[in-house]
Amino acid sequence: MLKIDNLELNYGVIRALKGITMEVNEGEIVTLIGANGAGKSSTLKAISGIEKIKSGSITFMEENLHRKSAQDIVKRGISHVPEGRRIFPGLTVLENLEMGAYLRKDKEGIRQDLKMVYERFPILEARSKQDAATLSGGEQQMLAMGRALMSRPKLLLLDEPSMGLAPILVREIFSIIKDIKKQGTTVLLVEQNARMALSIADRAYVMETGSIVLSGSGEELASSKDIQKAYLGG
Template identity: 65%
Template sequence: MIKINDLVVAYGGIEALKGISLEVPSGKIVTLVGANGAGKSTTLKSIVGLVKPKSGSIDFEGTDLTKLNTELMVKKGIALVPEGRRVFADLTVLENLKIGAYTRKDTKGIEEDLEKVYSLFPRLKERTWQLSGTLSGGEQQMLAIGRALMSRPKLIMMDEPSLGLAPIVVKELFGIIKRINEEGMTVLLIEQNANAALKIADIGYIMETGRITLSGSGKELLSNDEIKKAYLGEAL
């Protein structure tokens, strides 16, 4: 679905991405794992056009994403759940969800998708008329995911969805991400929480200082001694 080839991104004279290549096959969960500052978010920003690469290519189903703006990407079927959730605090849960469907005109389809989101996140239905800024962190993350789903994307990208959440909430959230994928959604997951991300990922990439240093299935990477020591806090 997405193929990134030899991507280089520089901020001034400093290269944040040093020729990375990766693939996100249709129907899979792919995770990009690494420490803060490894280049994960820069990769995501490159895909959505917030950062222009110095060289390399980003292909989405035959379209060069480096030539599209954000609205065209939404129409192509790409949705982003940004780091820090970024819900509209002064709007209700329902208003936030409807903003996710702003490019759509099919009123009946929008209503159907609202019910799908509410079935995934029953707590959001209970809080339909509540101001989003008064939700808990976990509920705001659920809302951010639900808002992204309202555009009916082919690919949903999530930037650090576990950030600042309690372990029990992270477990619940990643279970829902797995369910979304099982219902046909392709997922690109950017995470520092390697354990949670690799447990649900079909494919994982390990990123360090702007380079992909290791890749494999989620299961393979979870059992890798180097990964255990560096990211899972386990002594060899």
């Protein structure tokens, strides 16, 4: 579904991505783990067109995404839930969700998807007329995920969905991610909580300073002594 080949991305003189190669198959949850500054978020931003790459290729559904705008990439079926949620303050919960469907013209499909989002996140329906900025951190994360799902993505990019959330909410968010996969959406997950990420991942890549240094199944990496020592506190 998604293939990245020898991808390089710079921020000025800083090499954020140093020739990474990876892939995401349809129906998988794939996770990127690594320390802060490893290049995980930069990888997602390159895929979604937020950051322009220096060299290499990103292919989605056998189409090269090079020089495609972020809007075109959303149209092709990739939706990005950014780090920090980035909900729209001053707009209601409902208006935020509608923004996720702004490229769509099928009113009945949008109505059905809104119903689906409310079924998955009942608190959003209860808060539908509330300013999104007044939601709790967990509610804002649910809103950001619901907004992304309103574009009917084939591939969902999630950047640090558990950041700043209480442990009980973290478990709920990861349960929702597994449910999203069951409903047919492929997921590429960036997550500091490596233990939780590996527990739901089909496959995982470990990043260090802009490079991929290890890959394997979620189970294999979770049982690796080196990974346990470096990222799982064991």
